[in-house]
Amino acid sequence: MKKFKSYFLLLFEGLRTFAKASKWGTFILVILVPIEALVPTGIIFSIQKVTTELTKGSAFSMSWGIFWAVLLLISNIIPPATTAISGYLTDVLIANINQKLIEKSSEIKNLEVFEDAEFYNDVETVRSELSWRPVNLIVFTLSNVRYIISLLSLLILLFNYTWWLPLAIIIVLVPQSLIHYRIQQEAFETLVTRRPEARKMNHLLEIALNRDYAKEARLFNVFNFLKKRYWTLFYSVHKEENRVRLRQFGIALAFIIVSSLVSAFSFIYLIFQVRSGTLSIGIIVGFASSLVAAISASNGLVEESDLLYDTLMWLEKYLKLMKRSFDKSGNIKISEINQIKLENIMFFYPNEKRASLCGISLEIKKGEKIAIVGQNGSGKSTLLKLLADLFVPTKGKILINNVDLREIKQELYWEKVAPVFQDFSKFKFSIGDSISFGKMGEVEKALDFSGLAEFTSEIQLGKEFAGTDLSGGQWQKLAIARAFYKENVELYLFDEANSALDVQSEKQLYRKLMELASGKTVIWITHRMTSVKLADKVLYLKNGRVLGFDSHENLLKNNDYASLYQEQFDD
């Protein structure tokens, strides 16, 4: 019963979601659907009346005939109208849900949530099924409301013939529905808990079909591997689902046999009544038609409410995501970044036992140029992500102008920071939009600064949008242009922003950066040691710890650093 209650609560939430998308669309459907649902009962009733009046030779048969014709007309007009309105409602519902998801994502201030498997699974479930779930939500909600109203009106009609038949139908229907919901829930859970496998299967298909994988997939001939891995995953996912389906079929069959026996028995009983002259022939026509319609409505209700239930479980995940509140940012406003102080920073990625950063303490003053060096995995990018306020230290504090970064209004801090990440995003907009995101300003200047002067802001990016593609270095220059374009920056964070650049472009990058960032703080990660000479201080990291934080010249006295530096210039 608790399940039923939550089912109806969710159904109500679904209706509220429709109303939020379009008040008028929902209102018209709320009027039309019950009328549409009542029409079949009206038609059966009028046929019964026509037959009864005809056998009596009464002139009323004509009035009932006209009533029947009007109902027939209504039954033909309403379905195309509800289809058109529900089509419109589906479109605005999808747009509404998409807008809400974009808004919700903007509330995520700490990227740690993306590392949480449960959250990630929920987001993936909502996102991957977004293109078709809202359609199902509308279609199945409407059909279920229609079935419920039809069934109730038919049961009332049947009640006029025999009181025990509608009762028997309800007695068969309720446990049948309960068992179905239980199984459906199990099926959904199975699918969801198996979601990582389903995602792996999708990834295999992506490798086979996506252009990003096309080169290596061919030269390393991964296709046989993909096919085998796909079948292995398929069998593991579908073994469980087939078990659920089989149970569902068995239970449905048992209930169908019971309800057919009850119906047959009542029909035979009524035939006897008509033969003995207790009931009129019109009654048997009405009874037979309403029984067939009621059985078909109750079967439809069980089947489609199963499908609706499945969709409502998706809605539940969506609503859970919408209700989730994320860490709030602080409230302290800053207009400048005069000092950055790290106090004994320790950082573990979620569910990781090994610290990625350990006991980092240092101070950076406004305008200082800091290079971060160290071997792969030493914690350089992690430190930069903490400085960008995308992750929060597990222990210790980052102080900005002596204020804990957690207390500072995040939007204001981010306004002052211009990053180029190692794994920068390749936005497939026009070049202008992928730099400015719709803001006014001189995109061309940023392009020129980052060495992309030959491109204009109108050029569309991305082959999937009939646009152009860029070389690896050009994509990186575009990410750099994005950072150069940003105004009122106080802190530049560059994570191997030179990794794909040719020697000349790299020199230009640092020249422009030093020019643009004069008086501002710049922190850059690099494996190419030539740029360390430009830095006021070099931060040398190893295994998440600071091995040195001093000028390049002073650090050369450290054997470890000296050999890291020297190795670049050896053969």
Ligand SMILES: Nc1ncnc2c1ncn2[C@@H]1O[C@H](COP(=O)(O)OP(=O)(O)OP(=O)(O)O)[C@@H](O)[C@H]1O
């Ligand atoms: N999302 C993550 N989840 C778990 N561990 C991570 C994650 N990202 C990085 N790590 C781990 O944190 C440590 C530091 O990684 P980080 O990316 O900061 O190194 P890095 O010095 O920037 O390396 P590289 O020079 O290769 O870019 C590594 O041991 C890495 O395996």
